[in-house]
Amino acid sequence: MNATLAEPQVISLGCRLNLAESERIRGILAGERDVVVVNSCAVTGEAVRQTRQAIRRARRAHPDARLLVTGCAAEIERAQIAAMPEVDGLVANSAKLDPRAWNTAPAARAETTLHTRAFVAVQNGCDHACTFCVIPQGRGPSRSLTIEQVLREVETHLAQNAAEVVLTGVDVTSWGTDLADRPLLGTLVLAILDRFPELRRLRMSSLDGVEIDPLLLELFASEPRLMPHLHLSLQHGHDLILKRMKRRHSRRDAVDLIANLRTRRRDLAVGADLIAGFPTESEEHHAANLSIVHELGIVHGHVFPYSPRPGTPAARMPQVAHGEIKRRAAELRTAVAASRNAWLAALVGKPLEILAESDGTGYSPEFARVQLPSSTPRGAIVTVTPGTVDKGLLQ
Known part of the structure; x- marks a missing residue:
């Protein structure tokens, strides 16, 4: 006989935004029994494969539970996910934080936080059209919480003893563009720091470096409670590939940004997303990708082997051989590991x-x-x- 789940299980794949939303879903479903939710990801073909794998694994572990799927894969691959025999139902990505979508009443928030750091989703969706990306199809256009809504979220987490707050979203630096007075992200960060002097650590998730506004740049350089950890949505180190990706920055933009910040905040740690084997990528382009790891001192690297997503412009471009993509991804990971190891060694002996x-x-x-x-x-x-x-x- 299979034991009934006493509380809902939420399996989160993919980005930090999904992690933040999974915590909200867990709260919405509090009190429900024998329910498993897979909050899926579709950023790459591999992410969709992992989503399917997670669904099958969850069904084997809980054969009698009601298994529901939400997230980007459930939106973009809706028919395929719905056809899986393990799946009992789908919840639209746009509705997954609405208690009505789960046929349950809003639950009271838990008295204690589940994480030492709290993820606050300040923004969702994306208005850009990067040629490799399907996330706008799964998340829709950019939508922002107001400053007061964000402050209420932060206040709730601080009341639950969270020591660190992480601001997250699909395209965080676009926060505010859909609000009436079009505030910039630095305004939101300053409002949080001013409202909550007791907040000891505020961290930013992945940012589009070219869209960092002057106030946010100043806070990164001078505010000790804003963590010295900048993760860039970089994607590549060669300008031609960045152009074919339809990114909004150049290599020089990223180099100048980090050089500027490091003159004022020496302890800044740089992370970046990098794609290996993007269509048309030559050995010269790959060499530029490798060299930017060293030039920026990237110590937190998320390396993605390119995989074509149906319906995207990049899927129609000349593709790099699968074996080459794997080799280049491995070389990028090796470069990041070497940079990271040197950085960690430099922290030895420092309080x-x-x-x-x-x-x-x-x-x-x-x-x-x-x-x-x-x-x-x-x-x-x-x-x-x-x-x-x-x-x-x-x-």
Whole structure:
């Protein structure tokens, strides 16, 4: 006999926005029994494969549960996901935070947060048309929360003892473009910092560097509570490929941005999304992708082997051979790993303020992972001076 799930299980794939939304879904479904939700991703073909795999795994683990799927894969691959025998129903991406879509009444928020850091989705959707991307099809146009709505979300998380807040979205730097007075993202960040002096750490998720406004740039450079961790939606290091991707920045834009910030904030840690093997990518283009890892000092790298998505312009361009894509992705990951290892080694012997997780580790302001004493309570911020690095972990 299979045991009934006493509380809903929400499986989150993909981006930080999905993670934030999964927490909201879990709250909406609080009190429901024997329900499994897969909050899916469709950013690449591999992401869709992993979504299908997660659905099958969830059904094997909970054969009698009601299994519902939402998220981008459930929107973009709607017919295919709905046809899976494991799936009992789909919830539209645009409706997944509406309790009515789940046929349940709004649940009271939990008394304690489930994470040491709270993800606040300040924006959803995207108005851009990158040639490789299907996410606008799954998320729709850009929509922003108002400043007051964001402040209420942050206040709720602080009341639940969150030590760090992460602002997230599909295209975070487009926040405010759909609001009446078209405020810029820096205005929102400053409002949060001013309203909540007790907030110790504010972190930004992936940003489009060319759209960072002057106030946000100033806050990154000078505000100690805004974490020195800038993750760029970079995608590539060669201008021709960036043009064919229909990105809005050049390589020089990214280089100048990081150089400008590092003159004022030496501890800035840079992350970036990079795509390997984009259609028409030559060895010269790939070499530029590799070299920008070193030039920017990228230590948090998300490397994506290109996979064509039906209906996108890039899928109709001349494709790079699959084996070449895998090789180039591996070389990019090796370059990022070397940059990361050198960066971690440079942090040895330096006192770091670490936010403790539940697994005996924690993260520095720069998002370096650090081993902590087993007695460190979850959510505490403690000072640690690491003495060595072992397998990517400061100890």
